[in-house]
Amino acid sequence: MKILKAVIVLFLLSPVLLSDHAYAAELSQEDVYKKRMELYTKVEAVSQIPWYYIAAVDQYERNVRQARRDLPKAEGIAGVYFKPEEWAGLLNPNLEDDNAVSIQFFNGIGFDGNGDGKASLKDDEDVLQAFAQYLLSYGTDHENLKIGLWNYYKRDKTVGIIIGKAMIYKHFGRLDLDTHVFPMPLRSNHSYNNTWGDARGWGGRRIHEGTDIFAGYGVPVRATGYGIVEMKGWNKYGGWRVGIRDINNTYHYYAHLSGFAKDLKVGQIVEPGTVIGGVGSSGYGPPGTSGKFPPHLHYGMYKDNGYTEWSFDPYPHLKMWARQERANLKKK
The missing domain is CATH 2.70.70.10 (Glucose Permease (Domain IIA))
Incomplete structure (x- = not known):
């Protein structure tokens, strides 16, 4: 009976115990878009950076990780990637450090975005809030965000692509933009x-x-x-x-x-x-x-x-x- 109770409790708690990555794998595409939008609006509320800029950066990084073999594929809801040494700080002896205080001491970019006391590289909200905090150091208006993006990526084309994505998301006001059509009317000869x-x-x-x-x-x-x-x-x-x-x-x-x-x-x-x-x-x-x-x-x-x-x-x-x-x- 005790074993049965333990199994039942584990079953009931399983959604809580799942990591962001495992949880994301269980979601439908519609739910993924919904969860991402929730994350983007949370980041906007904290940073005052419009959600569509955050969405654009996240989508750009996700696509880059899909196209390259030298980067791990995004497994969670968010797609932004930080190298462990970038997250924890270049001189930090513990590259798995999730203590926000020590990370700050070593000038890491890691940030406790959800208030759980940890700055976890495996937590989607922490990751997105960390990138937002970086951009926030430059400002929240369009031109200063472009400056922040350039200083981070050091590539004009990347900045242009991200800004283009932001304008697309802003225009349509949603994330589910995957529909395609043939380049000519189907009834044409x-x-x-x-x-x-x-x-x-x-x-x-x-x-x-x-x-x-x-x-x-x-x-x-x-x-x-x-x-x-x-x-x-x-x-x-x-x-x-x-x-x-x-x-x-x-x-x-x-x-x-x-x-x-x-x-x-x-x-x-x-x-x-x-x-x-x-x-x-x-x-x-x-x-x-x-x-x-x-x-x-x-x-x-x-x-x-x-x-x-x-x-x-x-x-x-x-x-x-x-x-x-x-x-x-x-x-x-």
Whole structure:
């Protein structure tokens, strides 16, 4: 009987005994977003830094950890990563130190964010509050937050990506921004094959970093997901082209357009289905060159890992997004 009671007590207490990481593994994606938003708003209440900046930093770090092999994957609700020596202090002899006083003595970044008396590197709230406290030393307004981010990452592109994410989160007011659509209307007459990695000769030997989707001249080209316009203009290879960065550090490249959607501008927030231009045959020459190949959309995807950016095959994603969009249309 005593053993049975002990098992029952353990079962009832198990949610309390679970670590943040084990607890996160038990949650649905919807619950994960809910818990993250709760964390971000807690950090905002303490630091007065708007939640969407905290969310942007957290999402950036989570994506970087997913893209790199030299960093541990995020296992909890939060994605921000601190090295043990950074957390505890470079001269701290105990890299597992969770005493906020001694961590402060050794100039570590660790912080007791939830008031439990410990500054734990394994506690999501402590980690996010620690990063917020770092930013808070620079201020809470937009420009000073950018300065704080630059001093931490020492990389202009990283600061730009994080600020872009913050603006996306601010615009939509939520975290669940994972929906995608095919870059052209599904009912349009189009065709495509997996051409990523194929040889290309114009302008020197190189590989094809994308998928070509052939369609009629002027067929609408759409943003495939939620993001921010990072680039718009001419390139001698891609012609009239647009670059959009999503919340997962992925850069979506649309090239050979016939033109841009009216009023489309750099810094604009887009969502799945936003028309950004039309299918064309521009490129392979100086500004205005067109007609050197059949009209098509060159669609490329690039991942940033905090150091550099590289292309990866968009074909599987295009197939998946088309299936998902058809399925969603059937539900309506």
